[in-house]
Amino acid sequence: MGKVKTASTDDAKRRAMIRACHAACRHLGLDTDARHDVQISVTGRASMRDMGPTDLARLLDHLNGRTGGGSQAGGARGRRWHAAAPRADLRLIHALWGELGRKGALARPDRAGLNAFIRARFGPHWSCIPLDVDALTDPRCITDVIRALRAMLARTGRDEPS
Secondary structure, three states: OOOOOHHHHHHHHHHHHHHHHHHHHHOOOOOHHHHHHHHHHHHHOOOOHOOOOOHHHHHHHHOOOOOOOOOOOOOHHHHHOOOOOOOOHHHHHHHHHHHHHHOOOOOOHHHHHHHHHHHHEEEEEOOOOOOOHHOOOOHHHHHHHHHHHHHHHHHOOOOOOO
């Protein structure tokens, strides 16, 4: 006879997934506020207590760098996986861009679209424009991008998650 699934085994799996999410956040250097921003952008929920196993799995995939792409992106199961950005402020830029894409506010919600946006919006104002957003190092430039994306998000009718 097969093993009967009980609420306690489901609870234990859920707690293990929450612990794994917390460990991934520590590894990425995300503080509580940044973690909540990522949780809201990925699942729409600020608390992991409110997430089911599917939401927790999606959050864990995102934190472990298995994000991006759609069915046309190629790769395993129709997805192209990107490593997480090297710094928390750059990950916030990706999270804001992703939220704008989910709201339908972008013509190109992919990484190439984000890089094109940065070149078009800030090219005339900055002395040097990197080819990829993850190569940004100047804190003033990163702050400019975050402010612009937050303003765009505010204009779509819903402010960035607090």
